[in-house]
Amino acid sequence: xxxxxxxxxxxxxxxxxxxxxxxxxxxxxxxxxxxxxxxxxxxxxxxxxxxxxxxxxxxxxxxxxxxxxxxxxxxxxxxxxxxxxxxxxxxxxxxxxxxxxxxxxxxxxxxxxxxxxxxxxxxxxxxxxxxxxxxxxxxxxxxxxxxxxxxxxxxxxxxxxxxxxxxxxxxxxxxxxxxxxxxxxxxxxxxxxxxxxx
Amino acid sequence: xxxxxxxxxxxxxxxxxxxxxxxxxxxxxxxxxxxxxxxxxxxxxxxxxxxxxxxxxxxxxxxxxxxxxxxxxxxxxxxxxxxxxxxxxxxxxxxxxxxxxxxxxxxxxxxxxxxxxxxxxxxxxxxxxxxxxxxxxxxxxxxxxxxxxxxxxxxxxxxxxxxxxxxxxxxxxxxxxxxxxxxxxxxxxxxxxxxxxxxxxxxxxxxxxxxxxxxxxxxxxxxxxxxxxxxxxxxxxxxxxxxxxxxxxxxxxxxxxxxxxxxxxxxxxxxxxxxxxxxxxxxxxxxxxxxxxxxxxxxxxxxxxxxxxxxxxxxxxxxxxxxxxxxxxxxxxxxxxxxxxxxxxxxxxxxxxxxxxxxxxxxxxxxxxxxxxxxxxxxxxxxxxxxxxxxxxxxxxxxxxxxxxxxxxxxxxxxxxxxxxxxxxxxxxxxxxxxxxxxxxxxxxxxxxxxxxxx
Numbered sequence: 117x118x119x120x121x122x123x124x125x126x127x128x129x130x131x132x133x134x135x136x137x138x139x140x141x142x143x144x145x146x147x148x149x150x151x152x153x154x155x156x157x158x159x160x161x162x163x164x165x166x167x168x169x170x171x172x173x174x175x176x177x178x179x180x181x182x183x184x185x186x187x188x189x190x191x192x193x194x195x196x197x198x199x200x201x202x203x204x205x206x207x208x209x210x211x212x213x214x215x216x217x218x219x220x221x222x223x224x225x226x227x228x229x230x231x232x233x234x235x236x237x238x239x240x241x242x243x244x245x246x247x248x249x250x251x252x253x254x255x256x257x258x259x260x261x262x263x264x265x266x267x268x269x270x271x272x273x274x275x276x277x278x279x280x281x282x283x284x285x286x287x288x289x290x291x292x293x294x295x296x297x298x299x300x301x302x303x304x305x306x307x308x309x310x311x312x313x314x
Numbered sequence: 315x316x317x318x319x320x321x322x323x324x325x326x327x328x329x330x331x332x333x334x335x336x337x338x339x340x341x342x343x344x345x346x347x348x349x350x351x352x353x354x355x356x357x358x359x360x361x362x363x364x365x366x367x368x369x370x371x372x373x374x375x376x377x378x379x380x381x382x383x384x385x386x387x388x389x390x391x392x393x394x395x396x397x398x399x400x401x402x403x404x405x406x407x408x409x410x411x412x413x414x415x416x417x418x419x420x421x422x423x424x425x426x427x428x429x430x431x432x433x434x435x436x437x438x439x440x441x442x443x444x445x446x447x448x449x450x451x452x453x454x455x456x457x458x459x460x461x462x463x464x465x466x467x468x469x470x471x472x473x474x475x476x477x478x479x480x481x482x483x484x485x486x487x488x489x490x491x492x493x494x495x496x497x498x499x500x501x502x503x504x505x506x507x508x509x510x511x512x513x514x515x516x517x518x519x520x521x522x523x524x525x526x527x528x529x530x531x532x533x534x535x536x537x538x539x540x541x542x543x544x545x546x547x548x549x550x551x552x553x554x555x556x557x558x559x560x561x562x563x564x565x566x567x568x569x570x571x572x573x574x575x576x577x578x579x580x581x582x583x584x585x586x587x588x589x590x591x592x593x594x595x596x597x598x599x600x601x602x603x604x605x606x607x608x609x610x611x612x613x614x615x616x617x618x619x620x621x622x623x624x625x626x627x628x629x630x631x632x633x634x635x636x637x638x639x640x641x642x643x644x645x646x647x648x649x650x651x652x653x654x655x656x657x658x659x660x661x662x663x664x665x666x667x668x669x670x671x672x673x674x675x676x677x678x679x680x681x682x683x684x685x686x687x688x689x690x691x692x693x694x695x696x697x698x699x700x701x702x703x704x705x706x707x708x709x710x711x712x713x714x715x716x717x718x719x720x721x722x723x724x725x726x727x728x729x730x731x732x733x734x735x736x737x738x739x740x741x742x743x744x745x746x747x748x749x750x751x752x753x754x755x756x757x758x759x760x761x762x763x764x765x766x767x768x769x
Contacts, residue, residue, distance in 0.1 A: 153343070163737055196494055204446070230448035
C-alpha cells in the first residue's frame, strides 16, 4: 500500500529530550486492541500526556501549545522495547512525519520506514543543538531534505547529513513500500521455495 | 536469501511465521485492500496469547475489544487456511512457548513473529527476530521480508554459576553490563560453558531477553541438548527427513575462526541473583547491591532520576527488604516448566505471605500439565498458591491481570517499563527464585538466604 511521498519537510519540531523512550510509553499495550489502523494518535504517549482521570498533564510537551510541528525530536535510544508497529502508527496518526534522535531502536526505526515516517539519526552534538534551538525559540524550524539526506537547523544554517539505504530512500520519495517490491519478484520467491533443501 | 538488493536490504525467505491476535489483524486488512492472498499458509501458525484471560478460559471473553481481536485471528486464519490455536485449543499458549514445544522451531530455520521476543527461538540456533505489522503482511503475502545484514556480537560467559543463579540472572546481568541499547544493530551469539551447560528452557530465557539490550536476535549454536529437545516433536521432521535435518543441524556450529564485530566475555561465577530497580531492563544489579548513583550510570542524570522517581526509589538504597505487593511468574521469558520447578523448590514447605498477590501463569497447556504431573501443583496448593491458565498475562497486562498504580511487583517477565504491568505499576524484574522468595516473605529477599539446597 503506497504511503505518503516524502521529499523535503520544513517544520517546527516538538522536543522530548528523554532517553530510552520505549514503545510502551509511545502507545501503552491496553490501546493495542484495535483490529484496524485508526485512532492511535489520540493515545500517543497516553500515560505521560494524561492523568488517570483523562485530564491533560500540563507539564508534558504535547500539552504545551508553544510546541508543535510535524517533527518529533526524541532523546537517545528512541523507540526501544516492543515490536508493535502501533507505536509508529501513533506517531504518524498524531501528525508527525519525521522523528529525529541521536539513536533509534532497530524495530521501531524499521517500522517507521515501513509506514512512511522518516527516522533521522543525528550525532549527539547535533541533537543537543536542535534541543537548545527549540527551547530557545519554539518557532525554530528544521528542514529535512531526503534527496540530499540533510537535516538543517534553519535559524543558524547548521546542517548534518544522515544515513538511509538507497533502496529505502527511493521507496520513501516515491511512496512505495516493500510489499510492492516483493510482489514484483514473486516468481523468484516461488522458485527459491521450490528448491529449499529441507 | 532470495535476492540481495544493491544499496539496500536482503530479501530473506522465512521458513516459519508465527502470528498472534494483536499484531496480525491490520496485516490481514492490508492483504484484503491489496487483493492478495497468503502465499504459503502452511508456514504460518496462529495462537492467541496477548489478550487471553488466565482464569475461566471456557467462558466467553468479557472484554469486547479483546474478544473482537481473538475473533479476528480465528476468522482470518480460517479464511486463509492457517493453523489456528485459539483460546481453549489444547495447543494454545504463548507463541514463544508453544512454537518450540511442538517442534515448529527448528535449528537453522528463519523464524519471525510480530513480537519482539521472537529472539527466543534463537536458543535452537534459528535465525529468529521480531517484526512489525507491515512485515507480517509481507511474510503472509510473499513469505519474505527485507532485512539489512546485522552486525555480529559474541558474548561469552564461562565459569560455574553460583547458588541460586539462574539463566534469567545471567541474562539480566549481561543486559545490565551492556545497557538497554548496547546491542542495537547486532545479532548476538551466546557462547561459553555457561550456555553449553544450560537446558533448552534456560537458553530460551537468555535468547528471549536479547531484545532488551537492543539486539534484534540472539542465538546459541545447536548441540546434543538442542537435538534431544527437537527430536520427536509433532512438527519436527520424521524418518528420512529427520536424518537429513539432523545432518544439516550438525553443520550449524559457528566456525572456529569466525570474526565478530564485537566480542565480550564475562565470568559466570561473579553473577549474583539479579533484580532491576529502574524502568528499563538495563537498570539491574545483584540483589545484595545498593541502587547506583546517577554519577555511576551511563546516560543522562535527568532520565535516571525520572526513572527512580517513578519507582519511588533513591540512589544508594538497598533493594533487599523493599515491600512487594504482587508476584508474577510466567511470560515467554520464564513461563516454562523449569521456572515453575525453581519457584516450587523454594516455596516448598513455606507459605505465601498474606499481603502479596501471586499470579502463577504457565506458558502453555503442556507446561500446565507438567506442573500437575510432576506433583508441583500439590506443593504449590499446600503453600497457598493458585495456578492460572496459559497466556501472556501480567507481562503486558492486556487482559485483567494488571498491577494497580503505585504497587510493586516482582516479575519474571521481560520489561519493567513505566506502566508495563498496568498504568502506574512498578516492576522489578527477577528470576523465578527471587520471585519465590518475594512470594513467601512479601519483601525483596535474597533467595540464597531461604533454602540450602537450591536447584
